[in-house]
Amino acid sequence: MRLKSVIDGLILIALALAPFYLSAYHLSLLGRFLALAIVSLSLVLIWGWGGILSLGQGVFWGLGGYALAMHLKLASLAPGDLPDFMMWSGLDHLPKWWAVFHSPALALTSVVVLPMAAAGALGWLIFHRRVGGVYFALITQALALAFSTLLISQQPYTGGFNGLTDFSTILGYSVNGPNFERGLYWVTVGALTGSFLLCQWLRQTNFGRVLVAIRDGENRVRFLGYNAMAYKTIAFAVGGALAGISGALYMLHVGVISPAMVGVVPSIEMVVAVAVGGRESLTGVILGTLLVNFCKDWISSAMPDLWLFVMGALFVLVVTAMRGGLADLAEFPFRKINLRQSRKTKRHDSVIAVEKEAEASKAG
Amino acid sequence: MWHIPIMTGQVFNGVSVASILLLTALGLALSFGQMNVINMAHGEMLMSGGYLAYLADKFVHGPAAFPCALLVAFVGASVLGALLEVSVIRWLYGRPLDTLLATWGISLILQQGARSLFGAIGVEVVAPHWLNGSINFTHGWFAGLSLPYIRIFIILLAVVVLGGLALFIARTRWGQWLRAVHQDREMAGALGINTKRVDLIVFALGSGVAGLAGAALALIAPVTPTVGQSYIVYAFLVVIVGGLGSLLGTTIAALLVGLLSAGAQMFTSVSFSDVLLLVLVVIFIQFRPRGLVATHSRMLKEA
């Protein structure tokens, strides 16, 4: 336990000091991947611990990204002007629900609240009917598809296929230039640390224990008087909020948000990063996200055709052969002895069980 | 808007889309009911069926070309499905979410494979001449309505496949085994049924039917590496609405989803009908969380 905290601390220091030893190009990559790591943490919470696989995390990620992007779009306009894509689509005035995003406070709040509410509502609607597992995964995937097609089709309000881009200021700071990049990088590291601590705290509370218990045996927990639906819904809503923050930060790093970034494929790429890192380990998935995305960046620029093969193979490999992901690999040297022991006790168990059955049948 | 020929035409289109959906969803529903497994690479079975039909059509000429293409698509996709079952799915038994992810990985590999082999631009199967043309109504209420032979053929194909499957399950020995495993896997195993082989057959059969769907689809639209993706999400919704592995439920659900999206497209845009469909499915779950044809029994306890 202690060693783990020390390692986490060292990783944090290394990340915080990155602007002093990384090139600007690599720093900007690192920044956006760290922003993505926040959504990976949300998947640890809901999938690794809660056992709820969401293939539509991109939706909540996108809600956060779009909410902040709308504010940025408005902030970079002269008063009374319309965003360019609205003019092209023939709108003559700003819709009310757009105008409210003028307020930076509201925009920042909705980065968290909007995806949280959406996730909470969806979670409640589905969990309270006891629908879960594979069904839930499929429904969230359909949600991701519907969300991205809707964004594309509503060109006058969402910027359509191109999404929202061309920003100049946020909270009075220019979004161009090295100072902004560096500041944003540290904000990202801060948000990641905060999310990490939040998840770690949740895991150690009774809430976390009940959540893991629900994953292992939902019926058993329900028959101990726990309302499993409420726990799952809350976990999913918190996951949605984290995803929203991740999306907003990522959008700031790359300066654009578009439907192609929130659809089915990006949503599932988030899951692959978590599976590679080790679905139950917070530190593991942060490193997994960095690894997968740096690999993606490198492979898809060197050999563009290869990336999908690699990602597909990664999925198959991680899921079939190393369920614990990187985190398991790191712990392997420490655990080797235990593993052997548990295997031994297992064999022992089955012998006892057989003996007992024999005894029972004799008795009967 | 309430013009009868247009309405009828739209319903007809809806039914033909539903037919392809049904062919796609049947395999999914069967293997889901049987093994509690969702194969995310199922859309790629459809895609490979399309490409196989294209290849067969290219190399075989004359009147045998099209039946041959259908056969090749069915057999090829079955073999592919069987390979997938033996190499991946069998090893993940009892871990449905992991199966989902692993098969998604396979689907990415197959898609990229198709892209490398055939290119990103779609290929088409030329329909045989006897499928060219349509039934045209010139008089009466339906004046102006035109029903293309190709779409009629697709509907007929779906009906024939559905009937064949129903007979297979109800009448053959394999079908009997299949029902036994579906009802109680352990008991069936104890009675000497090779449950693994039954799983394999179900999976291969489902993939083969999806391959047929791909061949049929190739008649009306170009086959692209991502063609499976565009159908598979709807097929998933069909499975959710239909219920665990029931032919009847799947059929009704496919018709509902096909007609609903065709109907919604009359009034709103394509993209909005996607959203509408999802909303309707979520509402549906509120009333029938176990699907249209639900089984009530103690066996479902763990579900």
Added chain:
Amino acid sequence: MREPQLEAREPLLDVEGLTVSFDGFKALDGMSLRLTSSSVRVLIGPNGAGKSTLCDAIIGHVRPVSGRVVFKGKDITSLPEYQIVRKGICRKFQTPGVLESLTVEENLALSARRHRECWRSFGRTLSGEGRACVNETLELIGLAEKRNMLAGQLAHGQKQWLEIGIVVASDADLLLLDEPAAGMSHGEAAQTAELIRRLSQWHSFLVIDHDMAFVAQLDAPVSVMHMGRLLKEGTLAEVRNDPQVAAVYLGRAEEVSRACA
């Protein structure tokens, strides 16, 4: 020897004409049963008689088409499961349902917590009362030394005990045990029966079991179910000598020999 007391005390649970149907098959068909507080009742009957379904229906896992379940004078038939549990009924399943990736202690703590509402779950610890309950239960089920072991690593018999412990730690007034001695050796089963009898000072038990030796050790009134209905109630001896009960078990050679052993 305690005398069976069928109607002596205030009823704790009243099952009135419960009918449960699975696609037309009536698993319960007008079943009625009355339990008093601080008592043990054994439920026997041939396979498919509806014993487990009765437990499912009491706990709210399956919903009856007619009839009611009254617990402590309140109708609980249509409450959600978790609320029924909070009213004071807890169930042990037929197959051990321990939470494998939690430790033995955490398993019990989950059950010993008195406040199970979601919004009260953000603390880290257990109340002093809860901790005392966990320790007491650990001693009771003899797993005190294994408290920090993962439940998944326990032997089969120990898992059974742990689940009994979970049910006991919930401090429910009525505990439903579905085949608690399944897979246990003679000695272990005897210990389990002793444990149940000791605990019946504070809790009521409804125990389903096939093993007549175990039932005899429980030394409690017996209810016999057949085809979803109550067939007979009485002491084990009475039930054993009842011609109707014998007839029910006839044609099931194995069970006859077991029932008459």
